[in-house]
Amino acid sequence: MKRFGTPNQRAVIRALIRDAAIVGICLVLLEGAMRAWAPRYGRSIYDHGLTGGYPIALNAEGMRGAALLSVRQPDEIRVLALGDSVTYGTGVAVTDAWPAQLGAEATSLRGAPVHVLNTGAPATDLRQITKWLRESGVGSQADAAAIVLTGNMVSLSWIRSDQAASLPLRPRARASVPLSATGKARVTIKRALLGLHSRVLFESLMDRGLYRIGLHDHAVSPAEPYGVLLAHGWRQLTLDPSIAEEAWVRFEADLADLKAAADDQSVALVASYSLPSFALGGSVVRNPKAVPLLRLSIDPEDRAQRACQRVGIPFVAASHVLRSQPRDDEVYLLMDYTHLSPRGHALLGRALARDLLAQLNERTQ
Amino acid sequence: MLFNSTLYLLFLPAVVVLYYQLGQRQRQALLLLASYAFYWVWSIKWSVLLGVSTVVDYFVAIAIERAPTRWKKRAILFISIAANLGLLGFFKYTNFLSNAAFDLVGARPWPILDIVLPMGISFYTFMTMSYTIDVYRGHCRARRSLLEMAVFVSYFPHLVAGPILRAPDLLPQLEAKQPFNWANIRIGVGLILWGMTKKVFVADPMARIVQEVYGAPEAASGFGLLMGTYAFAAQIYCDFSGYSDIAIGSSRLLGIKLPENFRHPYLATSITDFWRRWHISLSTWLRDYLYIPLGGNKKGVARTYVNLLITMILGGLWHGPGWHWIVWGTLHGAVLAIERAIGVRGRSAGAASRLLTWFITFHIVCASWVLFRAQNLGQAVTVFKRIAAWSDGEYYSGWAPVTVLALVLLSGRLGLRERWVQMADAHPVALRWLSYAAVAVLVITFAGASNPEFIYFQF
Numbered sequence: 001m002k003r004f005g006t007p008n009q010r011a012v013i014r015a016l017i018r019d020a021a022i023v024g025i026c027l028v029l030l031e032g033a034m035r036a037w038a039p040r041y042g043r044s045i046y047d048h049g050l051t052g053g054y055p056i057a058l059n060a061e062g063m064r065g066a067a068l069l070s071v072r073q074p075d076e077i078r079v080l081a082l083g084d085s086v087t088y089g090t091g092v093a094v095t096d097a098w099p100a101q102l103g104a105e106a107t108s109l110r111g112a113p114v115h116v117l118n119t120g121a122p123a124t125d126l127r128q129i130t131k132w133l134r135e136s137g138v139g140s141q142a143d144a145a146a147i148v149l150t151g152n153m154v155s156l157s158w159i160r161s162d163q164a165a166s167l168p169l170r171p172r173a174r175a176s177v178p179l180s181a182t183g184k185a186r187v188t189i190k191r192a193l194l195g196l197h198s199r200v201l202f203e204s205l206m207d208r209g210l211y212r213i214g215l216h217d218h219a220v221s222p223a224e225p226y227g228v229l230l231a232h233g234w235r236q237l238t239l240d241p242s243i244a245e246e247a248w249v250r251f252e253a254d255l256a257d258l259k260a261a262a263d264d265q266s267v268a269l270v271a272s273y274s275l276p277s278f279a280l281g282g283s284v285v286r287n288p289k290a291v292p293l294l295r296l297s298i299d300p301e302d303r304a305q306r307a308c309q310r311v312g313i314p315f316v317a318a319s320h321v322l323r324s325q326p327r328d329d330e331v332y333l334l335m336d337y338t339h340l341s342p343r344g345h346a347l348l349g350r351a352l353a354r355d356l357l358a359q360l361n362e363r364t365q
Numbered sequence: 366m367l368f369n370s371t372l373y374l375l376f377l378p379a380v381v382v383l384y385y386q387l388g389q390r391q392r393q394a395l396l397l398l399a400s401y402a403f404y405w406v407w408s409i410k411w412s413v414l415l416g417v418s419t420v421v422d423y424f425v426a427i428a429i430e431r432a433p434t435r436w437k438k439r440a441i442l443f444i445s446i447a448a449n450l451g452l453l454g455f456f457k458y459t460n461f462l463s464n465a466a467f468d469l470v471g472a473r474p475w476p477i478l479d480i481v482l483p484m485g486i487s488f489y490t491f492m493t494m495s496y497t498i499d500v501y502r503g504h505c506r507a508r509r510s511l512l513e514m515a516v517f518v519s520y521f522p523h524l525v526a527g528p529i530l531r532a533p534d535l536l537p538q539l540e541a542k543q544p545f546n547w548a549n550i551r552i553g554v555g556l557i558l559w560g561m562t563k564k565v566f567v568a569d570p571m572a573r574i575v576q577e578v579y580g581a582p583e584a585a586s587g588f589g590l591l592m593g594t595y596a597f598a599a600q601i602y603c604d605f606s607g608y609s610d611i612a613i614g615s616s617r618l619l620g621i622k623l624p625e626n627f628r629h630p631y632l633a634t635s636i637t638d639f640w641r642r643w644h645i646s647l648s649t650w651l652r653d654y655l656y657i658p659l660g661g662n663k664k665g666v667a668r669t670y671v672n673l674l675i676t677m678i679l680g681g682l683w684h685g686p687g688w689h690w691i692v693w694g695t696l697h698g699a700v701l702a703i704e705r706a707i708g709v710r711g712r713s714a715g716a717a718s719r720l721l722t723w724f725i726t727f728h729i730v731c732a733s734w735v736l737f738r739a740q741n742l743g744q745a746v747t748v749f750k751r752i753a754a755w756s757d758g759e760y761y762s763g764w765a766p767v768t769v770l771a772l773v774l775l776s777g778r779l780g781l782r783e784r785w786v787q788m789a790d791a792h793p794v795a796l797r798w799l800s801y802a803a804v805a806v807l808v809i810t811f812a813g814a815s816n817p818e819f820i821y822f823q824f
Contacts, residue, residue, distance in 0.1 A: 206806070214569075238580040
């Protein structure tokens, strides 16, 4: 039988097969090592229907997690957890998100049930939250509300200021449809790929490298200066420096509306601000995406605290709690400077629980 | 198609593998098809223009060769040059000339046309022109094979941004059946990796700094504008020479050697020296087909200076329409004339003197980059004024451009590119593994991080 190709071509093919085998074996070994020693690299954050490897279960109102019972239990306290994706719990299980942590901590401190309804939805702004509170909040019979403010809300106060307030965009709860055999296979393969630790490792290393050398950067589009950086008074030559100040002014006005809505519903309101990881310190670990701190001109937690004081909302500063952690890289999700890890959520939830109970005690007295 | 695209990483190996399986005639057909496919990724419509330009100059060259008398040859050549320049002029300068006329008469008697500049037109027009001129001069014979001629004009490694090739350099190589040679493959891969590294890891990060500083020069500090200009110096060199390295390397994989386009230009100690090192294929083209026909230095001192000025001004206009291009060309032409007048030609004798002349040369080049990068003359003047006055303003990227420039200079001084190519040739196993890693990294970076365009695409 005639052999395939020339000796040269056969040698090339042999070399390529050998190299591919070496690469394959190395990848398998790396995957095994990562699974043993770095389980958090198995989480994929932004996949549809999953977040951080956790399935997203929605209640009838499109909110993440369990709904409140229609009949109040005796001695029960009901709390609305208001906010955006940080509250929603992007990247973590709903039981790890700060609303659940707040409920657990407050129940433990109080010795009686504190039920928390997680109303968070990604990319929500203050006016949407206020509108929801006015229109639907009353049905929840809440005693209190806790809101975690973020830089994105500040930006959205500016960018959506000329739009009519709408309700938060929540995904509709869908009945699960039985999958075909091919569909099941596709989902299984997709989940297996999403859970590949070595893939996440390569992606995070690549992402980190691209930010360090400047191929990825944090430039803000002058046409749409949104994102958490605007709240930090991001300085960029091509950006009007007054936009950040204007955004904060509008944000404060929105906060005042929210406070008024809470007062109308007789709901005690407390607020906190979730700082991004880079704002907690400039170390390489805290700042994996190499945000140039030189460009930041506003301390958003301080600014939010002063805004809350002016409109009469008690404020819980949480940055010192997050900053005090010895393993600071575990407070936030991998390569995500905005969303907290389960540990970060726990710290935030606990910090809020004490102040919330203090507020409620004050009201009852 | 872009060199820094994942599509090209698939396209090139496929072309190379097929190429070496075919006979000579089929190879040319493959190269033609591959070259047009390369162009079609950008536009199918405008590839017709490329085809028309090829066919016209194919017949013109034959007509020149067959013309019985010198003046008939000259007349045909004149028609060819007029057609080529007319084509280039229409696409590049119509609106510029219209605007200049509007400013002059203070009215707008006709509308501004919506003209798209066909990709690579400046490069392939100059190539076809040089071909007919070379046939006229007897430096090469007119090709009877339209296929050969079409491959020469559209050859994909140089099609979009050069180097500008000459018929006597490329056509004989296309005619011969290039044998498969591992050394060519190793050197080609080495050059491609080197070029891509320059583009992705030096030019693109610098582009971000340049974009911000030149995006709002009136808000930038004098220091920031100086750093932005240094960043642009690093960007344009690594972007364009990176493209040339990829072009030369890609061609080398096919066994075809393209001429070097850069020779460490920022180590030049005079502007004369700079133009022997920067965009060599353009500078030699301008010398051979413009400066020398104008009389070069054979018609007296004053005429030499005028010729230098004309050549460089037209060189500036080749880059694009605009007064800043004219000033850019004038600046280079004037400095070349001054250097000629004071006798600066090459390397200075002493180390201190060399350092000083290098420093001055480099900053003249940087000053010309301000004109090159600015959107218009007014913006360039703003940049110069703010640097000169060391104006207050904002800037956030620190000394990064100086660090990168120092690395670029050091790389040139140490001859790292040449050493790398030697190493790539000498250590095939290391090169193979490095290539796997580079391909993995580049595929990911090209998937979104790298700037998809090279600066010289706009010309």
